[in-house]
Amino acid sequence: MMDVIRANLGPMMFAGLVLFLLIGYPAAFSLAAVGLFFGFVAIEMGVISHTYMGNLTFQLYSIISNDLLLSIPFFTFMGAVLERCGLAEDLLDSIGQLFGGVRGGLSYAVIFVGAILGAITGTVAASVIAMGVISLPVMMRYGYNMRHATGVIAASGTITQLIPPSLVLIVLADVMGKSVGDMYAGAIGPSIVQVALFCIWVMILSILKPEQVPALPPEARVLSGWPLALKCIRGIVPSGALIFLVLGTIFLGLATPTEAGAMGAVGSLLLAAMYRTLTWKLTYQAMSSTMRITAMVTFILIGARVFSLVFQGVGGGLWIEHMLTGLPGGQVGFLTFTMVFIFFIAFFLDFFEIAFIIIPLLAPAATKLDINLIWFGLLICANIQTAFMHPPFGFALFYLRGIAPPQVKSRDIYLGSIPWIVLQLILVGLMIVFPEMVTYWLEKPVTLDPAALQKQFDALPSVGTFELEGLTLPKP
Amino acid sequence: MFKIWLALASIGGMASLVAIAWLFCRQLLPLSRAIDKLGEWLGVIASWLVLLACLVSAINATVRYLISYSSNAWLELQWYMFAGMVLLGAAYTLKVNEHVRVDLIYGAISDRARHWIDLLGGAIFLTPMCLVMIWFTWPWFVQAWTLNESSSNAGGLIRWPVILLLPVGFVLILLQGFSEMIKRAAALRGFHQHEYAYEKPLQ
Numbered sequence: 001m002m003d004v005i006r007a008n009l010g011p012m013m014f015a016g017l018v019l020f021l022l023i024g025y026p027a028a029f030s031l032a033a034v035g036l037f038f039g040f041v042a043i044e045m046g047v048i049s050h051t052y053m054g055n056l057t058f059q060l061y062s063i064i065s066n067d068l069l070l071s072i073p074f075f076t077f078m079g080a081v082l083e084r085c086g087l088a089e090d091l092l093d094s095i096g097q098l099f100g101g102v103r104g105g106l107s108y109a110v111i112f113v114g115a116i117l118g119a120i121t122g123t124v125a126a127s128v129i130a131m132g133v134i135s136l137p138v139m140m141r142y143g144y145n146m147r148h149a150t151g152v153i154a155a156s157g158t159i160t161q162l163i164p165p166s167l168v169l170i171v172l173a174d175v176m177g178k179s180v181g182d183m184y185a186g187a188i189g190p191s192i193v194q195v196a197l198f199c200i201w202v203m204i205l206s207i208l209k210p211e212q213v214p215a216l217p218p219e220a221r222v223l224s225g226w227p228l229a230l231k232c233i234r235g236i237v238p239s240g241a242l243i244f245l246v247l248g249t250i251f252l253g254l255a256t257p258t259e260a261g262a263m264g265a266v267g268s269l270l271l272a273a274m275y276r277t278l279t280w281k282l283t284y285q286a287m288s289s290t291m292r293i294t295a296m297v298t299f300i301l302i303g304a305r306v307f308s309l310v311f312q313g314v315g316g317g318l319w320i321e322h323m324l325t326g327l328p329g330g331q332v333g334f335l336t337f338t339m340v341f342i343f344f345i346a347f348f349l350d351f352f353e354i355a356f357i358i359i360p361l362l363a364p365a366a367t368k369l370d371i372n373l374i375w376f377g378l379l380i381c382a383n384i385q386t387a388f389m390h391p392p393f394g395f396a397l398f399y400l401r402g403i404a405p406p407q408v409k410s411r412d413i414y415l416g417s418i419p420w421i422v423l424q425l426i427l428v429g430l431m432i433v434f435p436e437m438v439t440y441w442l443e444k445p446v447t448l449d450p451a452a453l454q455k456q457f458d459a460l461p462s463v464g465t466f467e468l469e470g471l472t473l474p475k476p
Numbered sequence: 477m478f479k480i481w482l483a484l485a486s487i488g489g490m491a492s493l494v495a496i497a498w499l500f501c502r503q504l505l506p507l508s509r510a511i512d513k514l515g516e517w518l519g520v521i522a523s524w525l526v527l528l529a530c531l532v533s534a535i536n537a538t539v540r541y542l543i544s545y546s547s548n549a550w551l552e553l554q555w556y557m558f559a560g561m562v563l564l565g566a567a568y569t570l571k572v573n574e575h576v577r578v579d580l581i582y583g584a585i586s587d588r589a590r591h592w593i594d595l596l597g598g599a600i601f602l603t604p605m606c607l608v609m610i611w612f613t614w615p616w617f618v619q620a621w622t623l624n625e626s627s628s629n630a631g632g633l634i635r636w637p638v639i640l641l642l643p644v645g646f647v648l649i650l651l652q653g654f655s656e657m658i659k660r661a662a663a664l665r666g667f668h669q670h671e672y673a674y675e676k677p678l679q
Contacts, residue, residue, distance in 0.1 A: 024582025024590075025597030026575035033601035036608050044479060056609075057616050060642055064559040067551075073526050073561060074533065255537045258554075262533030287523040292574050294558075295522070295565040299575060350576050 006045050010316025013038045017307065017357075027353055028296070031303030039310040048313040059305040063298065067258050068174045073294040074261030075167045078268045079123030080286035085272035088117055088130030091235040096135065097228055100216035104206040106139050107152045107213055111198045114156025115191070118163035120242045121264065124388055128157030128399040136404060142220060145212035146408060147416030148205065154396040154413070155198065155420035158388040162381055163191045165246050165264070170257055171355050172377040176363050180257040181250060182442055186374045189437040190382055193430060197423050238274065242267050297352050304356035317364065324365035331369050335376075335432060338362055339383055343425075346387030354384065375438045379431055386424045389417045490599040493657070497595065501661040505668065511655035512571055518648065519568030522561040529557040548629040556638045563645025567652035573672040582674070591660040591670065598657040606650035613642040 005012070016038065020030040042048045063069065082088070091113045099105035099112075110131055117127045131153045139149040161168050164184035173183040206213045246264040249255040255263065272278040311317060327333040345354060359380065366376045388396040397413050404413065431437055497504070533554050540546040569575055582590060619625075620636040627633055662668035 020601075021578045022581055023597070024577050024579060024585075024593055025601055026570070026577050028575055029597070029601045029605055032605045032609075036605060053612070056612050060609075060613065061639075064562065064638065064642070065555050067555060070529065070533070070554055070558045073558065074530055077526055077530060249537075254541055259533050259537035262530045263537060265530045266534040283527070284523065287526045288519070290526045291519065291523045291561050291565045292569045292572065294526070295562050295569040296575050298562040299566055299569075348578055348580050353576065353578075 009314035010319040028299035028303040032306040035307035035310045042314050071170050071258040071261040073290050074265050076293050077290040078265040079121045081268040082121050084282050085277045086275040092134045094231040094235045100221050103215045104202045104213035107202040110135050110152050111156045114159050115195050116239050118160030124157050128396050132400050132403045143214050146412045148212050150413045151416035151420050154400050157396050158385050161385045175355050175359050176373045185441045186438040188441045194427050238271050300352050301356050320361045321365045325368050342383050375435050382428050386421050389421050493599045497657040497661040501658050502667050504658045508655040508658040511651045515567040515571050515652050518564040522565030525557045525561040548631045552633045559638050559641050563641045567648040570652045573674050591664050595657050595660040598653045602653040606646045609646040610643050
């Protein structure tokens with residue numbers, strides 16, 4: 001009896017995790033409690049030693065001293081300031097006027113503005129709310145199909161997840177032990193393809209069902225010529241400056257992603273000052289909500305580390321790895337399974353829970369199957385994007401519901417999201433079939449002298465927590 | 477044999493914690509309000525750390541680029557501030573009910589059932605977890621304090637303040653958790669109107 005329990009502590013722990021998370025007590029505390037409970041059971045049964053739990057302090061220390069995690073408050077703060085500063089409004093106004101004459105023009109404008117906002121910051125709320133407030137009424141007034149209008153706004157708000165500098169990519173890079181720069185570089189291809197897919201869909205609609213996406217009548221296009229050009233410049237120049245401040249400094253190697261986030265945050269404050277929307281109230285609200293999100297996210301990470309420390313200790317990690325590498329079909333089987341799994345688990349778990357709990361379990365198996373982790377991470381990112389869109393819990397739909405005029409039915413918002421979810425899944429499929437989409441933008445791997453590398457690794461102080469950090473030594 | 481007693485004692489501890497919160501919630505409400513005030517006050521400090529950390533990081537990067545001057549002290553100060561916002565702010569986040577939950581079931585049940593989950597969860601999950609964490613991190617702080625440990629980086633900062641934040645943070649969460657238990661018990665018994673309904677956090 002005891003032996004059976006001893007051998008199956010890993011699966012039991014996993015079952016316990018599912019059970020306790022389902023109860024609905026804050027995930028961070030349930031996770032840590034499950035971890036500690038099983039930790040003491042395991043010590044009692046002699047599966048792990050007393051001293052093993054002492055690694056807890058290292059785990060805590062490595063979380064609070066992690067430079068990369070600092071980018072969470074920075075990017076969140078930046079998003080919270082930009083959300084209310086008026087930049088998105090200016091962009092939408094001007095680009096909407098620019099494309100208004102074309103069939104489906106407002107939809108294109110929403111997609112492009114979504115992409116630009118995505119390249120500035122990484123929060124879905126900011127884009128969806130701004131576009132919902134400004135573009136939705138215009139689209140409704142000129143006879144856009146309601147489902148199409150709400151769908152395109154929600155979908156364009158979520159593309160910020162995949163476009164650098166996205167917080168999701170930073171967290172994924174950290175969890176997988178890859179560089180953020182590589183993750184960003186790999187994301188360029190999929191981002192472009194995604195915007196293209198969205199535009200193609202609008203184009204198809206404008207040919208097949210032109211009545212759903214009418215062009216704006218001339219009297220609605222009040223601006224033209226120089227005033228329009230000026231207005232476009234007023235929206236695009238500051239956006240370009242911010243994009244350079246954040247992305248440019250990262251790609252040029254001038255700043256770490258964390259510092260780029262901080263500069264972006266300061267830049268967005270300056271921008272808000274320029275737009276004359278910077279008030280003390282706005283700043284404090286942004287500070288306070290950023291603090292709460294940071295504390296929440298970091299505590300999930302603390303809980304997840306406590307859980308996985310014990311989970312690895314009782315051999316649960318190996319159990320999962322065996323199960324995943326043993327899937328029929330090797331790489332393809334593994335990818336299909338994980339993608340379907342993540343698509344469905346995203347109905348119930350928040351991104352950070354998936355990143356900190358699920359992905360550390362998947363990454364070792366992916367490495368073992370010789371899957372490029374950057375590619376794998378971006379697949380997960382593109383996949384998780386759909387979670388913002390699927391009814392009934394999708395955040396993007398939620399925000400849209402919050403700001404849409406009352407004549408917009410929830411039913412329209414939910415049904416309208418379906419084609420866009422399908423488009424995002426097509427993107428995932430394309431990325432699986434054409435990995436070049438990701439790898440083309442990655443720098444060629446540098447060949448290293450294996451002997452010298454081994455020497456360096458031998459010289460590293462060992463703390464015994466390497467594999468838990470998502471770090472695996474490269475095979476020399 | 478000893479281990480069995482220990483297990484029974486911890487179950488007894490959890491049960492008596494719930495019992496205390498349940499029986500004396502009315503008398504304990506002022507204590508709960510005091511704890512909430514403390515949490516709010518530290519939450520303000522934690523919010524300020526967000527802005528300060530941003531400024532320090534941005535200025536540090538700019539200065540390093542312009543005049544190639546940088547000091548490890550500034551780099552380390554950033555993550556000290558990060559630790560501050562997380563560990564001082566977590567209790568306040570708990571108070572305003574913004575720690576994320578899996579709301580598959582929680583979202584579908586009545587307010588009373590939610591209060592019960594929070595009351596029991598506080599005793600079964602949160603309290604033991606905080607106690608264990610304090611038990612692990614406190615000796616570590618004592619060690620850093622007595623040995624006067626400091627960063628191994630040139631110009632690095634002294635270590636004990638940030639290590640002290642860990643046990644302090646967990647004590648604050650422990651207190652806030654107890655305050656939440658009191659408020660939930662009071663709400664269940666009709667002495668208190670609970671104000672922070674759970675909403676999924678925005679991203």
